[in-house]
Amino acid sequence: MTPSVHGGTAAPAQPPAAPSSTASYWAPLRVPVFRTLWLAQFASNIGSWMQTVGAQWLITEQGGSAGLIALVQTAASLPVLLLGIPAGALADIVDRRKLLFTAQLLMLMAAALLAILTALGQMDSYGVLILTFVLGCGTALMNPAWQAIQPELVARRDLIPAAAALGGVNMNMARAVGPALGGLVVALAGTAAVFALNAASFLVTLAALATWHRPATDSPMAAERMMPAIRAGYRYVRHAPRIRKVLGRLLLYVPCAAALWALLPVVASQQLGMGVGGYGLLLGAVGAGAVLGAVVLPRARRKWSSNVTLAGGGVLLALTLLVLAVVRIPWIVGVALAFSGLAWVGVLSILNAQMQVTAPEWVRARALAVYLTIFQGGLAIGAAVWGSIADSLGVRGALLVAAAVMVIGSLVGLFIAVPDTELDRSPSMHWPTPAMVLDPSAATGPVLVTVEYRVPADHADAFTDAMGAVGRSRLRTGALHWDLFRDGSQPDRYLELFTVASWEEHERQHGGRLTGYDRSAEEKSRSLVDPEHPLTVSHYLPIHRDSG
The missing domain is CATH 1.20.1250.20 (MFS general substrate transporter like domains)
Structure with a gap:
């Protein structure tokens, strides 16, 4: 079992069925x-x-x-x-x-x-x-x-x-x-x-x-x-x-x-x-x-x-x-x-x-x-x-x-090649529910999510490349902005941050927007992280002050 980027344990994603070369078009x-x-x-x-x-x-x-x-x-x-x-x-x-x-x-x-x-x-x-x-x-x-x-x-x-x-x-x-x-x-x-x-x-x-008679689809979340x-x-x-x-x-x-x-x-x-x-x-x-x-x-x-x-x-x-x-x-x-x-x-x-x-x-x-x-x-x-x-x-x-x-x-x-390889787009709900003391409403936002990584020096370039796919995954599934930073005083310390419009949007990331391909991108980046330093995930909520 592989740890999720948000901590905890994730259920394995199912790979897509391979296309059959013998299947008739009829x-x-x-x-x-x-x-x-x-x-x-x-x-x-x-x-x-x-x-x-x-x-x-x-x-x-x-x-x-x-x-x-x-x-x-x-x-x-x-x-x-x-x-x-x-x-x-x-x-x-x-x-x-x-x-x-x-x-x-x-x-x-x-x-x-x-x-x-x-x-x-x-x-x-x-x-x-x-x-x-x-x-x-x-x-x-x-x-x-x-x-x-x-x-x-x-x-x-x-x-x-x-x-x-x-x-x-x-x-x-x-x-x-x-x-x-x-x-x-x-x-x-x-x-x-x-x-x-x-x-x-x-x-x-x-x-x-x-x-x-279309089968009913049960979703834990209200319709968008x-x-x-x-x-x-x-x-x-x-x-x-x-x-x-x-x-x-x-x-x-x-x-x-x-x-x-x-x-x-x-x-x-x-x-x-x-x-x-x-x-x-x-x-x-x-x-x-x-x-x-x-x-x-x-x-x-x-x-x-x-x-x-x-x-x-x-x-x-x-x-x-x-x-x-x-x-x-x-x-x-x-x-x-x-x-x-x-x-x-x-x-x-x-x-x-x-x-x-x-x-x-x-x-x-x-x-x-x-x-x-x-x-x-x-x-x-x-x-x-x-x-x-x-x-x-x-x-x-x-x-x-x-x-x-x-x-x-x-x-x-010809210079805009459409690949023939398939991507795993099966749902992968491998992010567990965040452990929160505060209880944000669905409309609370924007929400800032940070993930801290420790990466050995010899993996730095590969990690940065791998995180590009992770960033695109965050943006596809709901993030408004995404970036990756490196600590100037501790070069092995990286901080990923992304903002989501509302707590509801972030819950939808947890609740079905991620796919097996997204999970693979996360696993590739995590394989380059120092195993002695687990990931640290934080969720920051906005503080609204009265003008008075």
């Missing part, structure tokens, strides 16, 4: 609850792609410019910039199942209103954008919770990457079916019918959620409050190097990829002379390539590192943008779009799986909310930018610029 579908919700998500995604085709084509029929058509993507994605982070905090605070119910009901009402007003002939381009924005608000509320429940649904850690990949397969299978189906429905029954079918798809998801929870999520992401690398790669990829989704309807109608059915088939080619990507990706991951695979996906998408810019033969464009779908699902499944397995349970939805905010924000801002460039330089010029920037971003991304 294995999570053998889990009944995952399969039910996955199929419901598939129905909802088909409805969403039908809705996108209907919205873009309705604006096209009304004579909207390329910039206005591109704003459909912006209206769908922009709400994540406004609501994504609070939604992530909500998903870590409230019951995720109830939050998903609320978001689905909001989207059901918006889609139904869009269908009714369109059927009555009362819907113009700006009305489409407004209700698309409302649907985006529901998506913003839903996405962090939906992503965060995936590890709960599959249970086994080695299935999480497969579950993340299946999420991409789901979206892109829907992309293969939804646009073509949406184009067919628009041609046969009009855009109002497409919007009505999208509304019905939310009923399917609500029915699936009703069948999922909204603003402290948001700040805690921000601190975690800021001080988690691996997550920052994933977000950096995402930021290099998505804004350029937005050119594909924003300008493809213009390419179909203006450059290829295709109708709504042909546009649906082009989107179907993207989806078919994405489904193929789910088959190819495991083989690519065995052959190449994540870093190389991500760069290759970016270059492949850049080549697709180049083909869209210069080729006027529909079947060649369709083949190129299939490769773009392969690249799309390959890149995003790697990045999404990294987020799923890297963020611990207590902050997973908040970390995923940051990921989704960058993802959807990149799509929203990117779509608006490429639409504006297309209005100025033409669609061909915008696609050529996007392809060039994507290649540059892919090469830069």
